[in-house]
Amino acid sequence: xxxxxxxxxGKCNPVTVFNNIRLPLILRxxxxxxxxxxxxxLAAPQIGIKRRIVVIDVGEGLLELINPEIIxxxxxxxxxxxxxSVPGRRGFVVRPEKVTVKAQNRKxxxxxxxxxxxxxxxxxxxxxxxDGVLYVDKMDHEVFEDDEEVEEA
Numbered sequence: 001x002x003x004x005x006x007x008x009x010g011k012c013n014p015v016t017v018f019n020n021i022r023l024p025l026i027l028r029x030x031x032x033x034x035x036x037x038x039x040x041x042l043a044a045p046q047i048g049i050k051r052r053i054v055v056i057d058v059g060e061g062l063l064e065l066i067n068p069e070i071i072x073x074x075x076x077x078x079x080x081x082x083x084x085s086v087p088g089r090r091g092f093v094v095r096p097e098k099v100t101v102k103a104q105n106r107k108x109x110x111x112x113x114x115x116x117x118x119x120x121x122x123x124x125x126x127x128x129x130x131d132g133v134l135y136v137d138k139m140d141h142e143v144f145e146d147d148e149e150v151e152e153a
Contacts, residue, residue: 043129
């Protein structure tokens with residue numbers, strides 16, 4: 001789904017049923033889509049599903065987060081972000097430098113994860129998707145016209 005699709009702008013519903021065949025299929029589809037498109041994270045609304053599900057892989061292995069919630073943040077850092085739902089464009093976004101996220105795994109078991117750097121940014125970016133927020137809503141500077149301009153900057 002790309003910017004302009006209504007599914008990207010609504011608040012997603014929590015996952016309440018964990019013992020069905022649908023959830024593992026959604027998680028597999030999301031991971032395959034993320035890897036195929038060269039992303040480091042993907043939220044369920046990006047594939048048209050209005051559920052609070054996120055997959056992330058910033059090079060440390062696949063993370064599956066169901067019903068994720070940021071419970072703590074610290075610091076502040078700005079970085080250029082892109083998004084599979086806003087193809088070919090990037091923008092400068094200031095976000096907390098470190099976060100702690102509470103979530104559930106595919107079995108419904110609760111866990112928490114702490115992240116900084118790219119992982120913290122990705123966690124925040126993908127959780128924003130679950131609330132209908134895109135990075136373009138938070139960026140502080142003009143959108144770079146395309147990915148080539150970012151590489152030149």
